[in-house]
Amino acid sequence: MxxxxxxxxxxxxxxxxxxVRGILVPGERGCAPSEGEVLGMYNDMKTRHPDxxxxxxxxxxxKIVQPGDKISGIRIVFSLDAGASVEFVLASSLYYVHxxxxxxxxxxxxxxxxxLSQTMKNIEDFVNNFPTHLVALEKKKIEFEKxxxxxxxxxxxxxxxxxxxxxxxxYEWVLADRGKYFLLQIEMGDKxxxxxxxxxxxxxKRIPIMPEMLKNIERMLETMPFPVDISMTKEFLxx
Numbered sequence: 101m102x103x104x105x106x107x108x109x110x111x112x113x114x115x116x117x118x119x120v121r122g123i124l125v126p127g128e129r130g131c132a133p134s135e136g137e138v139l140g141m142y143n144d145m146k147t148r149h150p151d152x153x154x155x156x157x158x159x160x161x162x163k164i165v166q167p168g169d170k171i172s173g174i175r176i177v178f179s180l181d182a183g184a185s186v187e188f189v190l191a192s193s194l195y196y197v198h199x200x201x202x203x204x205x206x207x208x209x210x211x212x213x214x215x216l217s218q219t220m221k222n223i224e225d226f227v228n229n230f231p232t233h234l235v236a237l238e239k240k241k242i243e244f245e246k247x248x249x250x251x252x253x254x255x256x257x258x259x260x261x262x263x264x265x266x267x268x269x270x271y272e273w274v275l276a277d278r279g280k281y282f283l284l285q286i287e288m289g290d291k292x293x294x295x296x297x298x299x300x301x302x303x304x305k306r307i308p309i310m311p312e313m314l315k316n317i318e319r320m321l322e323t324m325p326f327p328v329d330i331s332m333t334k335e336f337l338x339x
Contacts, residue, residue: 108244113204115237120186120199123226124211124217133190133250135171142174142325149224153177157191176223180230188223190214197223254300258282261307262298269311288318291327 127133133141138156145154157173173191180186183202189195195214200206226233258273262284266273272287281299288294294317298306 107204107248108241111183111240112237113207116199116201117207117242118205119196119226119233123186123188123197123219123222124195124209125215125222126134126211127213127215129213131213135212137216138171138174140201141216145176145220151179157189163228180227184230186223186226188219190216195219206237228300239312251300255282258298258300258303258308261303265307265310269314271314286314288314288321292321318336 114154142154142156145152153176155175156171157175158171173189173194175187175189175191177185177187180201183200185200187200188200189198194210195212196208196210198206198208234259259282262273262275262282266286274285276283281297282303284296286294286296294314296306296310
C-alpha cells in the first residue's frame with residue numbers, strides 16, 4: 101500500500117507500531133525459554149505454517165552445526181503480502197519483532213524478557229488478521245484525506261477573508277504561514293506593528309471584530325510616548 105502524503109505515513113507508522121508493540125509479551129525477568137521450549141515452538145510453527153521461514157539459532161559461530169552446539173534461539177519470518185513481512189527473533193537474551201510494509205519505514209520493537217508461547221500466539225493473530233488491519237488502515241486514510249481537504253478549504257477561506265478585510269482598511273500587512281497557524285502582521289505607521297494569530301478554527305470569529313479592534317489599537321498607540329511591546333498569551337487568555 102502506497103501513501104502519497106508524508107503526514108499520513110506518520111499516522112500509518114503510529115497505527116502499525118501500536119499493533120506490533122503488542123505482539124511481544126514480557127516474561128519473567130531473567131528467565132529464558134529452555135531448549136525444549138524453543139525446539140517445540142519450532143516444530144509447531146513448521147507444522148502449522150509450512151510457508152513461513154523458521155530457523156533454529158545455535159550457539160556455534162560456524163555455518164555448519166557442530167557437536168556441542170546448543171539451541172540459542174529461533175527466527176521466524178512471515179510474508180504478509182507482496183510488500184509486507186513480520187519477523188520474530190529470540191537470540192540469547194534478545195527478543196524483538198521487526199516489521200516491514202510498503203509506505204512505512206521498517207521498524208523494530210525489543211524487550212529483555214519474553215513469554216514465548218503467548219508471543220507466538222500474538223504473532224499468529226497478527227498474521228491472520230493482517231488483511232483486517234489493512235482494511236482498517238485504509239479507512240483511516242480515507243478519513244485523514246477527508247479532514248485534510250476540509251482543513252485546506254478552511255485555510256483558503258482564511259486567506260481570502262483576511263485579504264478582503266485588509267483591502268478595505270488601508271494598512272500594510274503580511275499573512276505568514278507558520279504551519280499550524282497564520283500570523284497576520286499589520287503595520288500601523290512608522291515602527292508600529294500588530295501581530296494576530298489565526299487558524300482554521302478561530303478566524304471566522306476573530307476577523308469580524310478585527311477592524312474595530314485595530315482602530316482602537318491604533319488610537320492607543322498614538323498616545324504612547326515611547327515604544328511599548330504588548331502581548332497576550334494563552335496563559336492569560338484561558339477563558
